Amino acid sequence: MTERPNLPSRYAAAEVEPAIYERWLASGAFAPSAEPRPGAERFVITMPPPNVTGSLHVGHALFVTLEDLLTRYHRMRGDDTLWLPGVDHASIAAQFVLDKIIAEEGETRASLGRDRYLERMWRFMDETRDVIGLQMRRLGASADWTRNRFTMDPMSARAVRTAFKRLHDGGLVYRGEALVNWCPRCRTTISDLEKVPREETGTLWTIRYHLARPDGTPDAERWIAVATTRPETVLGDVAVAVNPDDERYRDLVGREAILPFLGRRLPIIADPVVERDFGTGAVKITPAHDPDDYETGRRHGLPAISVLDEEARINDQGGPFAGLDRYEARERIVEQLRAMGDLEGERPHPMVVGHCDRCGTVIEPRLSVQWFVRTKPLAERALASVRGGRTKIVPEHFTKVYAHWMENIRDWAVGRQLWWGHRIPAWYCPDGHITVTDAEAGPDACAACGRPAAELTQETDIFDTWFSSGLWPFSTLGWPDDTADMRRFYPTSVMETGYDIIFFWVARMMMLGLFLTDAEPFHTVYLHGLVRANGGVKMSKTKGNTADPLEVIEEIGADALRFALTVGTTPGADQRLTETKLDGARNFTNKLWNAARFVLGARPEPLTMPEGAPSLAERWIHSRLSEATERATRQLDELDLSVYAASVHDFAWGDFCDWYLEMAKVDLRRPGATPGEQARAWLSAADALAGLLRLLHPIVPFVTEEIWAALMASHPHAASQPPLLISAAWPTPGARDLLAEADLHVVTELIRGVRNLRTESGSPASAWLGLTVVPAEPAARAAIERGIDYLAALARVRPIEVREPGVDDGRPELVASTSEAAAWLGSVGGETADARTRLAANEAHLRRGIERLRALLAGEFAQRAPAAVIERERARLSELEAQLRLLSGG
RNA sequence: GGGCGGUUAGCUCAGCCGGUCAGAGCGUCUCGCUUACACCGAGAAGGUCGGGGGUUCGAGCCCCUCACCGCCCACCA
Numbered sequence: 033m034t035e036r037p038n039l040p041s042r043y044a045a046a047e048v049e050p051a052i053y054e055r056w057l058a059s060g061a062f063a064p065s066a067e068p069r070p071g072a073e074r075f076v077i078t079m080p081p082p083n084v085t086g087s088l089h090v091g092h093a094l095f096v097t098l099e100d101l102l103t104r105y106h107r108m109r110g111d112d113t114l115w116l117p118g119v120d121h122a123s124i125a126a127q128f129v130l131d132k133i134i135a136e137e138g139e140t141r142a143s144l145g146r147d148r149y150l151e152r153m154w155r156f157m158d159e160t161r162d163v164i165g166l167q168m169r170r171l172g173a174s175a176d177w178t179r180n181r182f183t184m185d186p187m188s189a190r191a192v193r194t195a196f197k198r199l200h201d202g203g204l205v206y207r208g209e210a211l212v213n214w215c216p217r218c219r220t221t222i223s224d225l226e227k228v229p230r231e232e233t234g235t236l237w238t239i240r241y242h243l244a245r246p247d248g249t250p251d252a253e254r255w256i257a258v259a260t261t262r263p264e265t266v267l268g269d270v271a272v273a274v275n276p277d278d279e280r281y282r283d284l285v286g287r288e289a290i291l292p293f294l295g296r297r298l299p300i301i302a303d304p305v306v307e308r309d310f311g312t313g314a315v316k317i318t319p320a321h322d323p324d325d326y327e328t329g330r331r332h333g334l335p336a337i338s339v340l341d342e343e344a345r346i347n348d349q350g351g352p353f354a355g356l357d358r359y360e361a362r363e364r365i366v367e368q369l370r371a372m373g374d375l376e377g378e379r380p381h382p383m384v385v386g387h388c389d390r391c392g393t394v395i396e397p398r399l400s401v402q403w404f405v406r407t408k409p410l411a412e413r414a415l416a417s418v419r420g421g422r423t424k425i426v427p428e429h430f431t432k433v434y435a436h437w438m439e440n441i442r443d444w445a446v447g448r449q450l451w452w453g454h455r456i457p458a459w460y461c462p463d464g465h466i467t468v469t470d471a472e473a474g475p476d477a478c479a480a481c482g483r484p485a486a487e488l489t490q491e492t493d494i495f496d497t498w499f500s501s502g503l504w505p506f507s508t509l510g511w512p513d514d515t516a517d518m519r520r521f522y523p524t525s526v527m528e529t530g531y532d533i534i535f536f537w538v539a540r541m542m543m544l545g546l547f548l549t550d551a552e553p554f555h556t557v558y559l560h561g562l563v564r565a566n567g568g569v570k571m572s573k574t575k576g577n578t579a580d581p582l583e584v585i586e587e588i589g590a591d592a593l594r595f596a597l598t599v600g601t602t603p604g605a606d607q608r609l610t611e612t613k614l615d616g617a618r619n620f621t622n623k624l625w626n627a628a629r630f631v632l633g634a635r636p637e638p639l640t641m642p643e644g645a646p647s648l649a650e651r652w653i654h655s656r657l658s659e660a661t662e663r664a665t666r667q668l669d670e671l672d673l674s675v676y677a678a679s680v681h682d683f684a685w686g687d688f689c690d691w692y693l694e695m696a697k698v699d700l701r702r703p704g705a706t707p708g709e710q711a712r713a714w715l716s717a718a719d720a721l722a723g724l725l726r727l728l729h730p731i732v733p734f735v736t737e738e739i740w741a742a743l744m745a746s747h748p749h750a751a752s753q754p755p756l757l758i759s760a761a762w763p764t765p766g767a768r769d770l771l772a773e774a775d776l777h778v779v780t781e782l783i784r785g786v787r788n789l790r791t792e793s794g795s796p797a798s799a800w801l802g803l804t805v806v807p808a809e810p811a812a813r814a815a816i817e818r819g820i821d822y823l824a825a826l827a828r829v830r831p832i833e834v835r836e837p838g839v840d841d842g843r844p845e846l847v848a849s850t851s852e853a854a855a856w857l858g859s860v861g862g863e864t865a866d867a868r869t870r871l872a873a874n875e876a877h878l879r880r881g882i883e884r885l886r887a888l889l890a891g892e893f894a895q896r897a898p899a900a901v902i903e904r905e906r907a908r909l910s911e912l913e914a915q916l917r918l919l920s921g922g
Numbered sequence: 923g924g925g926c927g928g929u930u931a932g933c934u935c936a937g938c939c940g941g942u943c944a945g946a947g948c949g950u951c952u953c954g955c956u957u958a959c960a961c962c963g964a965g966a967a968g969g970u971c972g973g974g975g976g977u978u979c980g981a982g983c984c985c986c987u988c989a990c991c992g993c994c995c996a997c998c999a
Contacts (some may be wrong), residue, residue, distance in 0.1 A: 041958090229996090236999085260999060268923040273999095307998060315999050324997050384996090386923040429926070431960080434993070436925070440995080531994095588961095600935045600947080605927075605994085610934065612948050619961040630958030678936070678946070693958075784965090790953090797954045881943075888942075901941050901980095 037340040039742050043625040043753055045589025049734045053169055061107070062756045063176045068112040068520060075106035076114045077177075078505045078554050081183065082538060083122035084890050085160050088167035090563045091607060092531060096171045097594040097674060098560060099528050103174055104730040105151040105668045108762035109742055113523050116508050118181035120163055121157075122217055123453035123497045124226075127663060130156055130452075143884055146451050153452050157184075171590050172733050172776050174758065179517075181508045184454070184501040190472065191507035192454040195548055197470035202547070204406045205446075207458075208575055211326045212445050214398035215388040216344035216358075220449040221402060223496060224442065226533055227386040227395050228613040232879065234261045236381035238312060240374040241272060241289035250290040256281070256300065257376050259311025260381060262321070263369070264361040267292065267350045268339040271317040273328060276302035278313055284891050292374060293365070296352050301332050314560050320399045338399050342449075358396070387472070403456055403493065405444040410543035410766075414438055419544060423552045427604040430531060430559055437535050438906060446496045446673050453494030454627075461488050502540030512548075522530065526671075527554040530562060557577035558671055560604040561687065564598070579609055589731035592617040599677040600730055620681060621735045624728070628739040631717050634700050636710040643708030647693035650716040651772035656687045657723045663763040665725050671800045680727050688724055694824045702821070718747055726763050732760065778812050780821035781850040786827040789857060803829035806836070806857040808914050812852040829857070854918040878916045885909040 068074075079100050082092055103115040130153055131141060141149055165180065182188065199205045232526045242250035251711040256272055272289050274281040281300070289298045298317075304329060306315050313611065318334035319329030329336055341347045344358045353361045369375040386395040415438040417423045418431055425431045447456060457474070459467045465480035467488065477484050500507070505524050509517040523545075529537065537559055545553030565579070584593045595617035601607045646654070660683040667676035699705075699713040722743060726868050739756035744750040754760050786803065795801060803823075807813035816823065816834060824830050885905055888894075894902055 039958095258999080262999085265999095285993090305998085310998060321997075324999070327997080383998095425951085436995070502926070535994095602936080608934065608950090615961075616947055619959095622961045623959065626959035626962085628958080633958070672938090675936075675938085675995070682946080689959085694963095787964055788966085794953085797964070798956065824942085825956095884943075888979090893942085894979085896979045897941070905942080 033878065037587050038746075039629045040623065040740065041629070042588075042737075043198050043622060043735060045591060045621065045734065046586050048738055049172070049585075049590055049632065052737050053172065055756060055894050056174065056758050059756055061756065061757065062115075062174045063113060064114050064520075069110060072112040073112055074525065075102075075109075075111040075227055076521045076526075076918065077118065077493075078500035078524045078527040078532065078541075079104055079115065080500065080529040081120040081504060081889045082164045083125050084119040084157060084164070084182070085122060085126050086164055088164060088171075088581050089602075090579045090581050092164070092168070092591060093171055093529070093561055094597050095528060098558070098599050100171070100173050100175075100529070100733070101594070101598065101667070101673060101730045102526060102671075104733060104758065105762065105881050107728065107758070108175070108726065108760060110334055110761065114176060114179075115779065116179045116181065116521075117165060117168065117173065117177060118504075118508060119161060119184070120497060120501055121182065121184040121453060123448060123450050123494060124220065124222070126153065126156075126496075127450055127452050128218065128390050141451070144721045149451055153523070155763070160887050163269075164882065166808045166838055170585055171594065174733070178510070183497070183504070183507075186363070187384075187510065188500055188503070188507050189454055190470070191473070191503045191511055191838070192495060193457045193470040193663060194512045195499075195503055196457055196495075197468055199405060204409065204547070205403060205468075206406065207401060208405050209399065209401050210404070211320070211397045211399055212402055213324050213386065213395045214342070214344075214400075215391065215393055216340075216342065217391045217393040218388060218450070219448060221398075221400070222388060222390075222395070222443055223498075226389040228389050230387055232383060234381050234383050234385070234387045235378055236261055236311065237263050237369075237375065238377035239266065239292075239316075239369055240376055241291065241298065241316075242374075243284070244288040246291075248297065250514055252820050255374070255659040256284060256289055256314050257312040258314045258704050260316055261381060262362065263354075263365045265318045265321045265339070265363060266316060266344065267294065267346065267353065267361075268318045268320050268337045269316045270329065270334045270337060271294070271298050271332065272299065272300045272318060273303045273306050273315045273317050274313060275306040275308045275414055275640075276304060278308045279307075292369065293353070293524070299332075303328055303331065304328045304338075308729065321397055323397055325741075326397075328411050329419035336399055340396060340398070342398075344396050349838065352668065368377060372459060376831060402445045403447040403491075404457070405446050407441045407444050407543065409767045411438040411539075411778050413546045414539065414542035417546060417552045423542065423555055424556060425557045426559065428601070430534060430557075430604055434539065436533060438541060444496075446499050447491075447493035448496055449492075449604040450494055453497060456491040456501055457489040459485075459488040460491070468493040481497050492501075492888075498536050502544040503548070503603055505541055505545060506549050522549070522553075522580075524549045524554045526558055528557045528560065532562065535561065541675055546837065556671070559604050560726070561601065564606050565609050584614060587735065588614060589619040589621060595620060595677060595681075595732055599674055599681065601674045603671070603673075620685070623685060623689060623730060624732070624735055624739065626686075627684075627693060628721060629740065630693060632742055632746055634696075635714050636700075636707060638707075638885050639714065639748060640711050641717050642709040643706065644712055646716060647695075647699045647713065647773055649692060649699055650713065651769045652695075652776045653688065653720045654766065655769035655773050656683070656692075657720055657763075658765040658768050659724070660687070661727060661763045665762070668730070679729050680731065684724055684728065688720065694826055698821050698825045708786040715748075720741060722753075723763050725757060726760055774820075775815040775818050778815040778850070778852040779823050780854055781851055782816070783823060783827045785850055786823075786829060786855060790828075793857070797828070800828055800830045801857045803827070803832045803857055805832060805834050806851050807834065807853045808918050810850075816853060847864050850915065850919060875916065878912055882909065882912045882916065 066131055074595055079099050080095060099115060103113055107113040109121065134140065134144065134152065144152060161182065196205065211228045213220055213224065236259050238259050240255040242252065243254045243256065245251050258272055274285065281464050285298050285302045286301045289300060305324065306313065317328055317334065319326045319334055320338040322339065337349055339346055339349045340358060345358045346353045346361045348354050352819045353364060356364065366375065367541055387393065388395055408491045414650060415435055418425060425434060458470055459475050461478040461481060461483045463481055465478050467475045467479040469475040474490060475485055475488065478488055506518065506522055509515060509522050511518055527538065541553050545551065581593060592614060596609060598611045660680065664676055696713065700710060725740050729736045737757045744753055744755065756857060782805065790797065805816055808814055813834060820832055822831055885908060888911065891907060
């Protein structure tokens with residue numbers, strides 16, 4: 033080592049991070065070892081696979097950060113660690129994107145047809161499949177890319193077929209007619225979860241339906257008025273309902289009204305669901321277009337007449353309005369009713385309208401035949417797992433949300449009338465039999481009548497994307513086969529995701545996982561919050577307030593972004609990512625860099641064999657590092673990720689940089705020190721730095737790795753260390769050195785006191801002042817003498833006189849007092865009066881504290897409080913008393 | 923209409939399933955270019971922990987209640 037290796041003066045995070053990532057990748061550190069280490073604990077993280085069409089947004093950045101943090105920690109612990117990455121095919125979202133792309137090419141879904149559309153989709157996938165993964169790498173994601181998975185790959189397809197087959201065999205799927213949510217733009221069914229309610233002001237129209245005369249013609253003089261917000265649905269009306277107790281209409285029940293435009297005869301029925309006070313108290317019944325009416329219709333044996341097609345245009349049931357868009361039809365109908373004199377009223381009406389989560393279009397209830405998963409039995413088990421603590425939700429209060437949903441769950445319409453996705457493996461035979469199979473090639477013959485496969489037709493619907501996502505924890509490991517990965521990594525450990533998909537995804541994984549694998553798919557659900565923009569508003573591209581993680585990384589590095597996203601957050605609670613916070617994190621990485629530069633630059637040349645006993649500062653930092661290690665370990669084990677980040681930050685900045693490195697300067701530059709002693713001092717600093725780097729690596733992996741490389745290059749014992757920090761062992765806390773900590777506590781308190789006084793007395797910061805110290809007792813005196821060089825350097829005082837208490841010294845410029853010692857500066861200037869005032873104030877403050885504690889200890893507290901608590905207060909009291917004695921010269 | 927979360931220093935947020943003058947970062951003020959770092963160092967000011975009531979020897983933490991803010995769930999045309 034002829035050339036002293038050191039780091040560049042500036043840390044160019046964005047420039048060096050990719051290279052560091054390549055080193056990790058090349059080292060094979062991300063993948064679990066071929067065989068698990070005997071006795072190793074298992075740690076497997078389940079991540080939410082991002083949409084294949086997506087590009088990295090700040091929400092991804094958050095989950096990648098948290099999951100990578102945990103993965104790195106457990107890997108360093110030596111656990112059998114797996115973080116399996118992948119992407120979700122996101123059928124509806126992907127089609128939404130592709131539809132827009134092909135539109136630019138002058139094509140539509142219809143013009144291409146299913147086969148060519150899917151071909152186009154797969155080409156699109158080639159472009160997008162790796163994008164998100166590459167971006168995740170920029171954040172430092174140490175996932176096992178050799179196991180990268182896609183929910184449309186053959187393994188996943190097989191899992192989907194098998195899952196459906198087993199659900200079917202278990203009587204948990206059925207096909208039936210129901211009113212489902214239909215998006216006229218996406219032209220598919222969507223689940224209740226994908227329907228987002230929005231408050232809107234609509235219009236409530238009151239319409240007259242004339243009563244039917246005995247001959248079936250409308251009675252111009254008599255009518256029943258109904259209220260509706262969707263006049264276009266009158267075309268599908270089959271009845272008018274009133275409350276059975278409503279006297280106003282009692283005599284009308286059993287009679288008939290005539291539907292305008294179409295002349296259909298509508299029985300007037302009585303049903304208790306009708307609220308007498310709403311509107312006119314009479315309701316038009318449209319079973320094919322309203323969930324309530326659908327139920328009412330069933331109860332009364334009424335037909336359901338669909339009047340809208342898949343794009344929400346009036347179909348051929350709509351008479352004169354056929355072919356019109358639903359809103360156009362609405363207008364025309366209102367107009368014509370008005371012209372006919374049958375529009376009795378219209379007024380603004382606040383209401384909640386369901387929109388498509390994907391495209392924002394207003395959802396129509398639509399009558400159709402669908403595949404459903406019977407969720408009740410699945411939900412019961414999924415709920416029991418959480419209630420029984422076999423799966424724990426963090427934060428705990430989301431358990432209630434989860435439970436409420438599970439208790440009120442409705443059957444899951446799993447079919448989608450889309451093309452991009454897993455096609456439901458059900459085949460229909462001309463005789464109406466249904467055959468469900470998990471065979472890739474489909475069934476050989478109808479399971480019921482044996483008709484050959486050639487005569488069967490496959491269901492055209494595909495699965496809801498979340499059906500395959502719900503299999504993720506095990507489909508990615510090879511299920512349904514009994515693979516080595518399945519045995520080794522399932523069930524997984526922590527499932528980490530945002531609370532916004534607790535129903536979509538977490539609940540489904542629990543239900544499907546328990547049914548299909550007979551195990552909870554993970555023991556912990558860690559829910560992070562949403563990242564919001566400044567002002568607490570949701571980030572959205574249209575508002576232009578999105579923080580682009582890639583831009584942030586380019587500017588300040590991935591470490592800083594990771595740190596900012598982790599610190600100061602609580603699981604399940606939203607956070608704001610502000611410029612200030614990012615700056616703070618950037619400053620922190622910079623601080624680490626410079627601390628390392630100091631250590632590396634301080635290496636004695638040549639570095640000889642160390643000799644001599646460790647200095648007080650060396651013992652102190654060693655002890656503090658032990659404590660920090662213990663704390664960090666506990667916090668990470670308890671998933672207190674933000675607290676971990678804050679506490680290692682504080683240790684690094686406060687204990688290590690502010691105190692230890694300043695004291696290390698004293699040791700390193702101690703006059704008369706032998707080369708061996710200098711070597712010892714430096715090695716202590718280098719080792720403390722190494723320990724610190726290990727603690728920090730999970731949260732700021734890049735900068736710590738880069739520093740590690742430089743440190744190892746200049747450390748004589750580097751050969752015994754792994755070349756890459758990512759593969760280094762998580763430290764085990766050593767023994768605390770409480771004596772060193774106690775000694776330095778006395779000294780640092782004194783330093784603080786002196787600094788305080790220097791500022792208050794306005795003495796020049798650069799001036800060396802004489803200091804007189806009066807220790808309270810021999811122990812304090814010994815401590816001060818042991819740390820006197822640090823005291824001198826850090827408080828900038830020279831010379832220091834240590835005096836016995838009780839000597840009359842007139843101490844006009846008493847400056848500082850701690851419980852261990854009193855001290856004053858030699859020549860502060862002519863500020864005697866100020867000093868006396870200060871002394872008096874100090875004394876008064878102490879007396880108040882003492883009184884308060886004496887009163888406390890004299891009261892009921894002393895009888896009732898736990899002994900430890902009382903003892904602590906007693907100790908505090910005697911500290912204050914000692915301090916007062918010192919102050920008053922006792 | 924139900925349910926949940928929040929309300930702590932000017933701002934953004936911590937606060938260990940009650941322990942006794944409440945913490946951090948940023949901002950503000952005062953000093954300081956002391957050869958790791960001005961993306962820095964030293965010091966300081968700043969809070970009736972949303973309001974009210976209660977339980978307790980003791981409450982930011984528990985209970986009741988009110989007020990705002992936010993979110994989730996929900997089939998009133």
